[in-house]
Amino acid sequence: MIAIGEASRQSGVGIEAIRYYEREGIVPKPGRAANNRRLYSKTDVGRLIFLKRCRNLGFPLAEAKALLDLSEQREAxxxxxxxxxxxxxxxxxxxxxxxxxxxxxxxxxxxxxxxxxxxxxxxxxxxxx
Amino acid sequence: MIAIGEASRQSGVGIEAIRYYEREGIVPKPGRAANNRRLYSKTDVGRLIFLKRCRNLGFPLAEAKALLDLSEQREAxxxxxxxxxxxxxxxxxxxxxxxxxxxxxxxxxxxxxxxxxxxxxxxxxxxxx
DNA sequence: TCTTGCTCCTGTAGTGGCTACAGGAATTAG
DNA sequence: CTAATTCCTGTAGCCACTACAGGAGCAAGA
Structure with missing residues (x-):
């Protein structure tokens, strides 16, 4: 489990954008450490990378989220x-x-x-x- | 002198957009009637039409204003x-x-x-x- | 005279997708 | 022990409007 800065580095999504995605319900709320800091798993980082690629392709955030949801279903x-x-x-x-x-x-x-x-x-x- | 609705119709700029331009200092504040309603001259409407054409050409509002200012100088x-x-x-x-x-x-x-x-x-x- | 409907007023909030603070707490390095 | 870094929440700003809310004024018809 990694902190938000490292998740940002690994995914290419800015820290503030990650928190924005969380607020907007684009990604699920991550776990928290005892000191209240966010903790991200590899799955979480994978979602951010997925979103980043969608945004790079110009998809609006809502469509990026829809694609992410599709991609996480059993049969895409x-x-x-x-x-x-x-x-x-x-x-x-x-x-x-x-x-x-x-x-x-x-x-x-x-x-x-x-x-x-x-x-x-x-x-x-x-x-x- | 005409009211804002008529100025909007003649220029193609929406009423709320006209008030926005005024707030932002893109166009000078128009006169007011005794009942506090805005009054527009032909010159005022001409400015709105000019801005509308600039916006139709995709100019950002700040550049549209710069062009409008240029156009109103003695020697363009x-x-x-x-x-x-x-x-x-x-x-x-x-x-x-x-x-x-x-x-x-x-x-x-x-x-x-x-x-x-x-x-x-x-x-x-x-x-x- | 009263009502209906239209226009107008000010002020605020929302759009998309973030970015940039402010102000504070916690951690890490030296 | 201190300084630097990272993190937290919450708010404001970007662009160019649009969409209200809540109210006032005015004209035409019954």
Whole structure:
């Protein structure tokens, strides 16, 4: 059993984030030593690593928790896991498309701004009716 | 002079957002009628429309305010405006690249998940050491 | 005149996922 | 014995709003 700092080091999840996960019920409350300090088992650290990987893949915390729960069931439900992943993928795809549209719009609005003109074309187009 | 609801309708900025901009000093405090209700001029509405367009282009509020301030100076400083736009563009480009990396990683992790296998390959790869 | 419904006011809390303290207690190293 | 480190709880801050609660004012219709 290890203290929270070591669990943080082993999992890559920050100390405050670990306590936050506990408060939010994402991970079960760990045991406590006689001096009231949290004690983490290898299983606990495994959960943190799992969550860290999910977050690195961009899953929202709620979906990360859902995946963690699935992963701890006797028979991991691949279909449900795929559902979660698919919806996450489509939200990423949507974000990419939105950002690309934004990028094009920005390029358009600044297109005539190459010279040091007195009346900035970008500002004009933001202002005009 | 119009009330806040009409200013919201004309600018597309929500009523609560308008009050928020005022609190945050993004726009100057508007006049008040005898009954304490806010009164907006065409100039005020023009500022809200400008901010709305900046936000639609994804500019953070602080940058939107900087652009608004530039736009209200006697000689709009195109170079400064372009600076702001360029840094915003590069942050968008970075976000797109990050999301595309995420998308590829997600595709990899779910690649072997087409069948209804008992041990979900995605969950396994999130769990393994 | 009374009521209904709309708009407006201030102030506070919530969103996500943490991070950064403050202020204190306990442990460890020298 | 002291100093440094780690831990504890609890709160505030980030961004850009949104969503109330609880109340006041105002216009139109019965």
């Amino acid at each position: 439900d691949c279909a449900k896991a795929l559902d979660i992943a698919a919806s996450h993928k489509s939200s990423i795809r949507k974000k990419i498309n939105d950002l690309e549209r934004l990028e094009r719009a920005l390029n358009e609005v600044t297109a005539n701004c190459t010279n040091g003109s007195l009346h900035c074309p970008m500002l004009l187009s933001l202002r005009e009716h | 400083d195109c170079a400064k405006a372009l600076d702001i736009a360029a840094s915003h563009k590069s942050s968008i480009r970075k976000k797109i690249n990050d999301l595309e990396r995420l998308e590829r990683a997600l595709n990899e992790v779910t690649a072997n998940c087409t069948n209804g296998s008992l041990h979900c390959p995605m969950l396994l790869s999130l769990r393994e050491h």
